Amino acid sequence: MKKILITRRLLRENEDKASKKFKVELNLNDELYTQSKLIELSNGCDGILASLTDKMDAQTINKLPNTIKIISNFAVGFGNIDLEAAKKKGIAVTNTPDVLTDATAEIGVLLILGACRRASEGIENARSANWKWSADYLIGKQLTGTRLGILGMGRIGQKIAEITKSLGMIIHYHNRSKLSEDKEKGAIYHDSIKSLFSVSDVLSICCPATKETQNLINKKSLEYFPKGAVITNVARGDIVDDDALIDALDRRKIYAIGLDVYKGEPNLNPGYLKFKQAFILPHLGSATKDTRLAMANLAIDNIVEFFDTGSCKNKIN
Numbered sequence: 001m002k003k004i005l006i007t008r009r010l011l012r013e014n015e016d017k018a019s020k021k022f023k024v025e026l027n028l029n030d031e032l033y034t035q036s037k038l039i040e041l042s043n044g045c046d047g048i049l050a051s052l053t054d055k056m057d058a059q060t061i062n063k064l065p066n067t068i069k070i071i072s073n074f075a076v077g078f079g080n081i082d083l084e085a086a087k088k089k090g091i092a093v094t095n096t097p098d099v100l101t102d103a104t105a106e107i108g109v110l111l112i113l114g115a116c117r118r119a120s121e122g123i124e125n126a127r128s129a130n131w132k133w134s135a136d137y138l139i140g141k142q143l144t145g146t147r148l149g150i151l152g153m154g155r156i157g158q159k160i161a162e163i164t165k166s167l168g169m170i171i172h173y174h175n176r177s178k179l180s181e182d183k184e185k186g187a188i189y190h191d192s193i194k195s196l197f198s199v200s201d202v203l204s205i206c207c208p209a210t211k212e213t214q215n216l217i218n219k220k221s222l223e224y225f226p227k228g229a230v231i232t233n234v235a236r237g238d239i240v241d242d243d244a245l246i247d248a249l250d251r252r253k254i255y256a257i258g259l260d261v262y263k264g265e266p267n268l269n270p271g272y273l274k275f276k277q278a279f280i281l282p283h284l285g286s287a288t289k290d291t292r293l294a295m296a297n298l299a300i301d302n303i304v305e306f307f308d309t310g311s312c313k314n315k316i317n
């Protein structure tokens with residue numbers, strides 16, 4: 001029986017399933033393992049079921065024992081893993097696409113609504129009983145007729161487009177390539193971020209974190225937006241240069257933000273906290289029971305498929 005290191009606690013049903021398929025090394029205290037601990041615990045294992053909190057950079061991967069043949073990431077995003085270093089060492093990397101699309105798109109839409117409709121201020125005022133209804137109290141931005149720019153029109157971007165279109169938003173997008181018309185469903189394609197940002201009253205960041213997308217939201221690109229735009233991010237914090245975004249909020253170039261992901265999680269740039277117009281969540285994208293069960297099942301199935309067949313349809317390197 002193959003032995004798998006499972007780096008974080010999973011839901012009980014998933015740990016039970018994994019224990020039936022493999023010998024498992026579980027993390028019963030749900031500790032955040034350091035890189036040296038990950039390497040140490042990998043000894044004697046054939047694979048790792050990793051989480052987005054495990055930083056699998058080249059240095060860590062190069063020190064893994066040669067018995068490790070697969071890193072199955074319990075996430076669709078894979079910015080925590082150096083895919084090239086894994087490939088060079090003969091380690092397959094897999095992810096969990098599809099199963100978290102709906103849950104993550106729901107949070108993407110919540111970020112748009114929360115930022116546009118001043119939900120943070122509203123919650124704070126309601127909790128402290130510090131409010132009085134009036135005709136101009138907490139006036140926000142209505143979504144009807146507002147242009148939504150989607151950066152990265154993959155599965156999650158397409159689902160956000162579908163939902164927000166039903167709210168009356170006008171959908172624009174940028175992607176590495178233009179989608180076929182049946183997938184576009186009337187969304188307007190832009191072949192550059194400059195062109196997309198210049199028509200985005202609201203932006204939803206849905207693209208993967210890669211070397212190319214790192215700090216794509218920066219001092220220069222923020223200037224492409226219409227004044228008073230709203231920026232939301234349901235993808236990864238690495239795509240945003242925090243200082244540039246904080247400065248744009250300060251200058252009111254950007255009206256509000258909705259963030260679920262951050263550079264250096266679980267910390268976030270404290271500069272964001274001073275803004276009432278920051279609607280911020282602690283990386284809740286896929287956090288529903290059905291979705292987490294499905295993600296972990298898929299992460300386990302990816303390992304089973306890999307050891308049974310030598311490959312896996314969700315292999316990403």
Ligand code: GLV
Pocket residue numbers: 052074075076077078100285286
């Ligand atoms: C969640 O952020 C994921 O990438 O699965």
